[in-house]
Amino acid sequence: MAAEGIVAQKKKAEEILRVSCSLILDSGVMIKPWPSHALRGCLADHWSDFETAAKKVGLTGAPIAFVVSDNFGFILPLKTSDSQGWYLAGVQLSGTLQSLQQLLDATNVVLDQMYTIEQQQIQLDASAMQIARTFEEQCWLRELTKHLGLCRSNNSPQQLAGEILQPLRSIANCKQIALVISDKRTSYKFDLNSEVFGDGNWQIEDAETLVEIHRSEIDWEPLLGNMRFTELPNGLISSYVIVPIGQVGSPFAYLVAMDRLPPPTSNGLGFMYDPEFGSFEVGLMEEAGALLSTQAHNIRLFAETQQLVLGTLRSMTRAIDARDSYTQGHSERVAKLAFELARQLSLPESTCQEIYLAGVLHDIGKIGVPDNVLLKAGPLTDEEFEVIKLHPVIGFRIIEQLAKLDFTLPGILHHHERWDGRGYPDKLAGTDIPLMARILAVADSFDAMTSSRPYRHHMPLAKARKIIAEGAGSQWDPDIVAAFLRWVDSRIPNVEEVEDVSPLYESADSMWESVSSAVLSLNL
Numbered sequence: 001m002a003a004e005g006i007v008a009q010k011k012k013a014e015e016i017l018r019v020s021c022s023l024i025l026d027s028g029v030m031i032k033p034w035p036s037h038a039l040r041g042c043l044a045d046h047w048s049d050f051e052t053a054a055k056k057v058g059l060t061g062a063p064i065a066f067v068v069s070d071n072f073g074f075i076l077p078l079k080t081s082d083s084q085g086w087y088l089a090g091v092q093l094s095g096t097l098q099s100l101q102q103l104l105d106a107t108n109v110v111l112d113q114m115y116t117i118e119q120q121q122i123q124l125d126a127s128a129m130q131i132a133r134t135f136e137e138q139c140w141l142r143e144l145t146k147h148l149g150l151c152r153s154n155n156s157p158q159q160l161a162g163e164i165l166q167p168l169r170s171i172a173n174c175k176q177i178a179l180v181i182s183d184k185r186t187s188y189k190f191d192l193n194s195e196v197f198g199d200g201n202w203q204i205e206d207a208e209t210l211v212e213i214h215r216s217e218i219d220w221e222p223l224l225g226n227m228r229f230t231e232l233p234n235g236l237i238s239s240y241v242i243v244p245i246g247q248v249g250s251p252f253a254y255l256v257a258m259d260r261l262p263p264p265t266s267n268g269l270g271f272m273y274d275p276e277f278g279s280f281e282v283g284l285m286e287e288a289g290a291l292l293s294t295q296a297h298n299i300r301l302f303a304e305t306q307q308l309v310l311g312t313l314r315s316m317t318r319a320i321d322a323r324d325s326y327t328q329g330h331s332e333r334v335a336k337l338a339f340e341l342a343r344q345l346s347l348p349e350s351t352c353q354e355i356y357l358a359g360v361l362h363d364i365g366k367i368g369v370p371d372n373v374l375l376k377a378g379p380l381t382d383e384e385f386e387v388i389k390l391h392p393v394i395g396f397r398i399i400e401q402l403a404k405l406d407f408t409l410p411g412i413l414h415h416h417e418r419w420d421g422r423g424y425p426d427k428l429a430g431t432d433i434p435l436m437a438r439i440l441a442v443a444d445s446f447d448a449m450t451s452s453r454p455y456r457h458h459m460p461l462a463k464a465r466k467i468i469a470e471g472a473g474s475q476w477d478p479d480i481v482a483a484f485l486r487w488v489d490s491r492i493p494n495v496e497e498v499e500d501v502s503p504l505y506e507s508a509d510s511m512w513e514s515v516s517s518a519v520l521s522l523n524l
């Protein structure tokens with residue numbers, strides 16, 4: 001029990017009994033009464049009587065009045081949760097033994113009530129503190145969850161560490177918090193570096209020194225350093241917490257909370273302030289460490305997956321180019337043109353990016369067309385054309401195996417369908433043809449007309465524009481043709497005089513920059 005609780009009980013008892021009392025502590029040995037006490041003489045002379053009475057009261061818990069010389073002595077037990085007994089000893093000069101006993105019993109009841117109220121107050125304070133801490137913890141976790149929900153691969157793990165650890169400082173009641181990476185290979189793998197967060201005296205070498213000093217203790221469990229003075233390069237530290245992150249026994253990093261913050265002064269909760277770091281702070285730091293480790297791992301996996309998708313796209317387009325060097329660049333131009341058309345149609349940016357990647361892959365099925373047909377210089381026979389017409393289905397079969405790229409399938413399968421239903425492979429018509437495929441059909445035809453082949457020179461731009469305009473409503477979707485004409489005319493107003501179509505494709509980005517940014521922005 002708090003000392004102020006004992007003092008308050010003593011004061012209350014003295015008020016009721018109207019006499020000054022001495023405080024006696026029984027911890028196996030009775031202490032002598034306070035020398036400043038007015039009745040010291042009486043107490044000292046008959047000390048053995050008081051000692052005997054106190055032992056009795058220690059057993060029963062009930063106050064005792066007894067005759068001592070010409071007066072009445074008494075022992076009143078105080079209420080305490082200590083293993084030690086606290087008593088009041090006093091001498092009453094007037095009244096009767098019976099009336100004193102009754103008064104002592106009444107006082108005992110009052111002290112009981114005081115003690116109960118005080119205990120309830122302590123419990124209430126503890127609950128309030130727990131609620132306040134839980135609330136702060138919940139706020140922190142909610143903020144983190146919100147942030148992590150927005151987290152993409154372009155958030156580096158180091159940025160993430162700052163976003164987790166900066167707000168943790170005030171909740172974990174520490175001035176600075178450091179991330180110390182102990183395993184350099186992991187540092188490289190996760191792209192995480194040692195860093196101190198928060199303003200203060202301590203630098204990263206201080207946190208690293210602390211970790212080094214306690215290395216043998218902290219690989220398996222957190223370390224609480226309260227009043228544990230330790231010499232560091234930049235001074236003497238007295239309070240800190242170290243929590244390992246990663247596998248138990250071989251962590252790859254540590255979180256180090258340095259310097260406990262002074263108690264809050266104006267938030268009304270100052271009475272709850274615990275001057276030492278404890279399990280609350282350790283728990284929070286463990287949560288933060290687990291979050292950081294998991295999220296850094298996820299970011300890495302995410303980046304690896306994107307690299308895999310990019311690698312797949314790269315090798316597939318190289319495979320197409322390798323098969324038919326005469327049409328090199330066709331897929332890239334179709335992709336760019338289709339992307340511009342999608343923008344002209346005011347489609348969402350993510351849809352434009354999807355159409356771009358579908359453009360890159362639209363002829364992937366030509367990998368499966370034999371060389372004597374694919375590379376033939378000159379008009380195809382009907383049989384050969386039937387073989388060529390298989391490429392959308394072959395492309396579909398190839399890409400359907402890749403779940404990450406399945407959004408390109410409608411474009412790959414249907415880019416040779418016609419608005420009037422006379423295309424292939426499914427003879428779809430009108431809006432039954434997926435929008436992506438209708439856009440690719442215009443872009444594909446335009447590029448085929450305006451690029452050269454070994455057996456023919458490319459068509460003049462004005463002629464190609466005219467063919468597309470005239471095909472609106474028969475071969476192509478009239479809305480997409482209208483968008484195409486708007487776009488061509490805005491880029492090349494004097495279309496009759498221009499042979500070179502390159503202004504239509506002008507862009508600072510190389511194909512792979514465009515593909516990479518599409519893969520990133522689609523979070524593939």
Ligand SMILES: [Fe+2]
Nearest residue numbers: 362363415416
């Ligand atoms: Fe095609």
